[in-house]
Amino acid sequence: MKTLFEKIIDKELPAAIVYEDEHCIAFKDINPGAPTHVLLVPRKPIPKLTDASVEDQALLGHLMVTAGKLAKQLGVGEAFRVAINNGAGAGQSVFHLHLHILGGRPLKWPPG
Numbered sequence: 495m496k497t498l499f500e501k502i503i504d505k506e507l508p509a510a511i512v513y514e515d516e517h518c519i520a521f522k523d524i525n526p527g528a529p530t531h532v533l534l535v536p537r538k539p540i541p542k543l544t545d546a547s548v549e550d551q552a553l554l555g556h557l558m559v560t561a562g563k564l565a566k567q568l569g570v571g572e573a574f575r576v577a578i579n580n581g582a583g584a585g586q587s588v589f590h591l592h593l594h595i596l597g598g599r600p601l602k603w604p605p606g
């Protein structure tokens with residue numbers, strides 16, 4: 495059974511895609527929490543960060559580097575947040591690993 499994000503990756507569901515490469519895809523969050531709110535999703539359906547293994551190290555590094563590049567491209571490179579919710583108790587609702595990239599407004603710390 496495909497995850498929601500696999501369906502977006504496979505273009506079975508529409509999304510406002512802002513970036514794609516061989517390893518990952520980025521699209522606008524349907525329920526944005528900031529003027530810029532993009533989800534960066536690996537094509538590999540790792541359910542959550544704690545399911546990643548040593549063999550995913552290069553992929554995770556690629557996601558981080560790509561997040562920084564994307565933030566710049568989206569015009570929030572000077573001040574943005576990258577967040578990963580791991581587990582329902584931390585607010586994860588889609589169990590396909592994704593990085594939230596948030597910016598375009600003052601971001602408080604710590605988040606709620």
Ligand code: DGP
Binds near residue numbers: 498521524587588589
């Ligand atoms: P999380 O709660 O960390 O699992 O984040 C999941 C995010 O996915 C949440 O901010 C809303 C977003 N989302 C859920 N369904 C869709 C969808 O169908 N399309 C898009 N673009 N985003 C979605």
